Amino acid sequence: MIVSAGYIGERILFYELQPGSGSRPRFKRREALAINAPIRAGDQPTPFICDWNNDGRWDILYGGGFGWVRVFLNEGTNENPKLMPGQHVLSQGKPIILHMREFFPGIDDYWHDLGYVHPSFVDWDGDGLRDLMVPNVGNRIYWYKNIGTRTAPAFGPRLQVICDGYEDTQERRVATAKALGSETKKWKTFPLDALSSPFWWRARAGFGDLNGDGLMDLVTADAGTASEAKPFAESITLFVQYRDAAGKLRLRRDHVITLPDGSGAINVRYQPPCQVIVHDWDRDGLLDLVINLGPTMKTGPAVLRNIGTRTQPRFDQPRRLTCYGEDLVGITKHGPYYGIGDMDGDGRADLLASTEVGAYVFFRRTAMDMDKPPATQFGKVRLEP
Numbered sequence: 421m422i423v424s425a426g427y428i429g430e431r432i433l434f435y436e437l438q439p440g441s442g443s444r445p446r447f448k449r450r451e452a453l454a455i456n457a458p459i460r461a462g463d464q465p466t467p468f469i470c471d472w473n474n475d476g477r478w479d480i481l482y483g484g485g486f487g488w489v490r491v492f493l494n495e496g497t498n499e500n501p502k503l504m505p506g507q508h509v510l511s512q513g514k515p516i517i518l519h520m521r522e523f524f525p526g527i528d529d530y531w532h533d534l535g536y537v538h539p540s541f542v543d544w545d546g547d548g549l550r551d552l553m554v555p556n557v558g559n560r561i562y563w564y565k566n567i568g569t570r571t572a573p574a575f576g577p578r579l580q581v582i583c584d585g586y587e588d589t590q591e592r593r594v595a596t597a598k599a600l601g602s603e604t605k606k607w608k609t610f611p612l613d614a615l616s617s618p619f620w621w622r623a624r625a626g627f628g629d630l631n632g633d634g635l636m637d638l639v640t641a642d643a644g645t646a647s648e649a650k651p652f653a654e655s656i657t658l659f660v661q662y663r664d665a666a667g668k669l670r671l672r673r674d675h676v677i678t679l680p681d682g683s684g685a686i687n688v689r690y691q692p693p694c695q696v697i698v699h700d701w702d703r704d705g706l707l708d709l710v711i712n713l714g715p716t717m718k719t720g721p722a723v724l725r726n727i728g729t730r731t732q733p734r735f736d737q738p739r740r741l742t743c744y745g746e747d748l749v750g751i752t753k754h755g756p757y758y759g760i761g762d763m764d765g766d767g768r769a770d771l772l773a774s775t776e777v778g779a780y781v782f783f784r785r786t787a788m789d790m791d792k793p794p795a796t797q798f799g800k801v802r803l804e805p
Contacts, residue, residue, distance in 0.1 A: 451505075459492060459503055461778040464754050466538040466624060466695075469761030469772065470550075474570040478763060482506070484778070487535020489516040489554065498765045509539075509552065511564050511575045516554070523558045524593050526602035532557075532609055538624035538695065538757065541573075544636050545669060549573070553581075555625045559596065559617040559643060560588070581638075583618045583659060584672045592616040614643045618659070618673055620694060624757065628698035628707045632731040635661040635669070639709060641694035642676060645684070655684040656696055656711070658733075677709070679737055680727075699760045701769055706730060710760055713738050720749035721758055721771060741771065743783050745791040752776045 435447035461467070463485035472479040472491050480492040480503065489509040496502030508515035518535045521527055536557040544551040549566040552575055556562065561581040568574030580588055592615075594602075599611035610621045619625075620641035630637045642657035658674040676684045697710040706726035713722035721741045728734030740747045752775040759772035759780075768785040775781065787793075 453505070458779055459506075461490070461492075461506065461774065461780065462486060462488075463778060464536065464757065464776055465774045465778050465780075466536075466755075466757035467759030467772050467774060467780065468540050469759045469763065470541045472541065473572065477501070478761060479503075480759065480772070480780075481509075481539050481541050482774075483535070483537030483539045483554065483556075485534050485536050487518045487537060487556075489537055489539050489552070498763070501763075509575070512577055516552075516564065516575070516578075518554065518556050518562070520557050523560060524597040524600065524602070525590075526594070526597045527600055529605070530600065531607045536622050536693070540625070540627050542627045542636055544627070546635060551575075553625070553627060553638075555619075555623060555640065557622050559613055559619050559621045561619055561625060561638075561640075581671060584670060586616070586618055612643075618643055618657075622693045624693070624695035624697075626696035626698035626709065630658055630698070630707055630733050631660055631674075632729075633660075633662070635663075637661055637674075638671075639677065639696045639698060641696075642673070644673075645676060656694065656709075677724075677735060679724075679735065681737075693755070695757060697758060697760050699769055701725070701760070703768065707733065709735060710758060711738065712755070712758070713740065714749065717753060718749050719756075720747055720751070721773070741783075741788055743787050744793045748773070748783065751781060756781075 432452040433449055434452055435449055438446040438448055461482045461484060465482045465484045468481040469478055470481055472481060477494045477498055479494045483489045490506040491509055492503040492506050494501045494503055518537055520530055520533050534557055538555045540553040541550045542553060544553060544563055551566045552564040554562045562578050563581055564575035564578060566573050567576045596613050596616045599613045601607040620643045623641040625638045625640035627636055627638050637660045639656055639658050642655055645655045655676045657676050659671055660674045661669055661671050664670050678684045695712050698707050699710060701708040701723050702725060708726045709724040711722055712719050714720055722738035724735040724738050726733050727736045751773050754776040756773045756775060760769050762768060763770045764784055770785045771783040773781045
């Protein structure tokens, strides 16, 4: 028997020697599976909690640092989940795997050729089917149209989210490559490139109808608010979809998200990378924002409550999320990335946080809303005769 372990594939394979091989041994490839083993999702995985196949049970869509997009299907129940091994999400029959070198010309020897994909599963084009949105390591946002059904999603070719004034051209792709270092070979990871794209590098976008017009919008780090003096001082901005005179869906930059004191910078530096999740955290009918707040090693999830309206959102100061009264900080150095959704069937959103090596940590909402752990008291021991 030959054993092979794969970090990127999160699998342990073994090749079993088949009987009767004779002088030329024959092996059959099999996968080693454990009962109730913790799920592993590879390098710095971004989870998105959704009902992938519309069967009424939550699943986990996730993307990893190495560029692939996969899904853990839940074959149990919402209260007692049974997650299957991760399976690739396909585009035109092939696994979706994104790397920096695919996006821009002249960077074949780019040193940081990873993917860092942050998938979301939402109806981007308003046709009633949820599409696959894939922000990633680069400063372009890609998406895959759902050409399947609600119960069996299938995806067409890779498309690009285009914002007004940033129509993608070969000249702009070349300019981005130069900013990365294609000519000097002095590679950069997060260069200023606001003329080519409005989106910041490696930023996770959040999706939701934030202006109440029935169309999906997005919130993400805005490259246009960075500068040479403060290259990592980007703010998060609302980009809204609308229909032009011909009825075609378009996207425009709407406004920078500001706080009640008028400030706009909400700590979306490289470490941790910016991430925004759109969710009605407090169940008041208004969409809130969940972000990763704080410097490296002290980062943690925080909620910006929507204190505006369904058509004109405004957001409160960030409030750190806690577990039994303690801030959720230092879960991992890289990230962590969060999944938000009701995972225990009580009608309230829970938190799923990834670690750098692909394990997920689950925080139940009940524990997050409590100031301290429940008290335990034992009575006197009574011996039965």
